[in-house]
Amino acid sequence: MRRLLPLLPLALGAISALGFAPWNWWPLTLAGFAVWLLLIHGGGSIRQVLGMGWLFGLGHFAVANLWIQQPFEFQDAMPPWLGYVAVVLVAAYLALFPMLAAGLAWRLASPAAKGDPAPRVDTAFVLVAGVAWIATEYLRGTMFTGYPWDPLAAAWVSIPVAGLAAYVGSYALSGIVVIAGGCLLVIASDRRAYLPMLILIALVGYSSVPAEHLSRAPDLATHVRIVQPNLAEEAKPTADYAEANFQALARLSGKPDANHPRLILWPEGAIRFPVEDGYPRYVYDLMGSAQTARIRMALLLGDHDAILTGTQGMYFDKRTENMIAATNSIAVIGPDAQLHGRYDKAHLVPYGEYLPMRPVLEAIGLSRLVPGDVDFIPGPGPRTMVIPGFGKVGMLICYEVIFSGHVVDPAHRPDFIFNPSNDAWFGTLGPPAHLAQARLRAIEEGLSIVRATPTGISAIIDPDGVVRQSIPMGRASAIEGSVMRGSPTLFSRLGNWLAGIASAILLICAIAIRRLAR
Known part of the structure; x- marks a missing residue:
């Protein structure tokens, strides 16, 4: 003993x-x-x-x-x-x-x-x-x-x-x-x-x-609809995954209501079609037209609706047209089928979204967990985007929500935070732990956090950290609700x-x- x-x-x-x-x-x-x-x-x-x-x-x-x-x-x-x-x-x-x-x-x-x-x-x-x-x-x-x-x-x-x-x-x-x-x-x-x-x-x-320190009156002008498609192929995409995923997202996005504008929230990596113009021709031949993708999304919207969706930005060598880098991003698509803004994830996951010391580690046979030869590159940091009709929305993609004191642009405090995530990779243990840390950020900042994930757990988190609505893991569903607007906390001021x-x-x-x- x-x-x-x-x-x-x-x-x-x-x-x-x-x-x-x-x-x-x-x-x-x-x-x-x-x-x-x-x-x-x-x-x-x-x-x-x-x-x-x-x-x-x-x-x-x-x-x-x-x-x-x-x-x-x-x-x-x-x-x-x-x-x-x-x-x-x-x-x-x-x-x-x-x-x-x-x-x-x-x-x-x-x-x-x-x-x-x-x-x-x-x-x-x-x-x-x-x-x-x-x-x-x-x-x-x-x-x-x-x-x-x-x-x-x-x-x-x-x-x-x-x-x-x-x-x-x-x-x-x-x-x-x-x-x-x-x-x-x-x-x-x-x-x-x-x-x-x-x-x-x-x-x-x-x-x-x-x-x-909380204002518990719901802001009825900020009405969100969170979509969780729950496709089993998310972790191992098949050839038809991109289209199947879009169809699932479209089915769960609901119908427009002229008297009820909706901010529709899709998960991280939801769109596997390009949504931006200006890429080499072969990209659109292979993946589909960006304009077509935006039009298909716009057809789901009413005149005053908008979609926030996870997507990817791509960068190409101008001479060879080879892809050299990518961004993990959030895109804003309006009913006019135009791209109205893009946020690029700033805090990337080592060995997941980029391989540190790539030449050395690749030489000894180590690879990052997410397959691919191109690394993601970081954006400039937390950003607040103004979306007409829905207010100021803070953007955090997945892993970024775990960094205390680094989730809000201090010069432009948002009304709430959108945190799309892809927790399908992390079994039954990762998603609940990720949600718990998002709840801590909501409490610290006095801000609602809205999470959209492909397979769960998607949720509306109030500024006091309480999960008001959620979709559990492994369920295809959507939830609608009004997002509470909290007040600045001591932590939000002093960090x-x-x-x-x-x-x-x-x-x-x-x-x-x-x-x-x-």
Whole structure:
């Protein structure tokens, strides 16, 4: 039994990840962190503590990123079993951040770091551990283009305390999750520990107070219809996929109503026909006329309707006419069969939409998960597009919605955000986790987020993060609804500076607690 004890942090990390969607067992997250903090606090050396931190992160991120294996089932470049290797490798890298958090908490706040006997875990150590997690999770979300998938705050998105994200952001809320777990540990060891009791009571009390920063009156002028075609061929397109997909989208787009203008929302990659003019002739001979595609879309619209659809932009070498790059885009099509705007995805997925160091990695046989020899290129960043009759719409494609503080053009705040996504690649685990992170962004920014996906989960998310309407995975359907218009939050004004402010306050409190205890 003693030989298995070093693997306890690995198990605790895996247990703590069960708070994320689709499981949502957030009490296990608190329990996992509570026991892990106990182990860290009593660590005998920095080497031991770093090892416990890395093993915890390995288990935590392996479970949180199990969905990464699923794309390997849908391409021929690499065998499906390699997907499980990818999960472990990704988790091994991400585990460096909990390792760093553990080392910081131990070095700064554990008496064992100074060679003193380790008494019971106190509130000061818990607060420092929360700050360490905030700092390292922020680094994870920003270093090397960032990978902030499943911030710890996402474990609380299904309960009201997630509303704190409007005031402190998801990074600071992640630290509060760690602190809540630590407070349970302190209370368990000392029933007279009143401060951690007050912290937990304050969290519960906040959850019982309605959020006042939201305007709950629906904006009836912004009426959307979300279409989810649910074609089984989405992951492995057949020769007739493009036409079959268009027919499914058209059937579910509904009928025009002169008294009820509709903004019709189609998913990421919905259109496999070109919608832009100016490409080489052979493109249209192969894929169909862009004008024809726009006319077919316009025939679905009333005089005051519009379609927002996922599409792709293409770039060609002027001399050879060979395709050299592409964009993952959103196109605006009006009832006049014209293209009224295009947004290009700015935050691309490494190894999914482009291959870093392509010449080197291709030479050793590595390929990106999405087949193809042409990389996507990024757009300039978050953008707000004004669509007559429907207001100002923020654009985020798929993965972009997970980046806290980088989802809105600060100079042109939108009325709501459109987030088309293609989650068909990610099995049953990826879509619920993706939706949960979109809910966090809605809370942070005080904006509704409307998601359209090919196979689910499509949804209208209110500014308080509540999913008002949705289409589950694996169902062909459409939903209509009016989008709520929220009010700017503290986070929308200050962004992730709030994580630094919260960290400073927590550190000051930890120092004060230790001095008062002397």
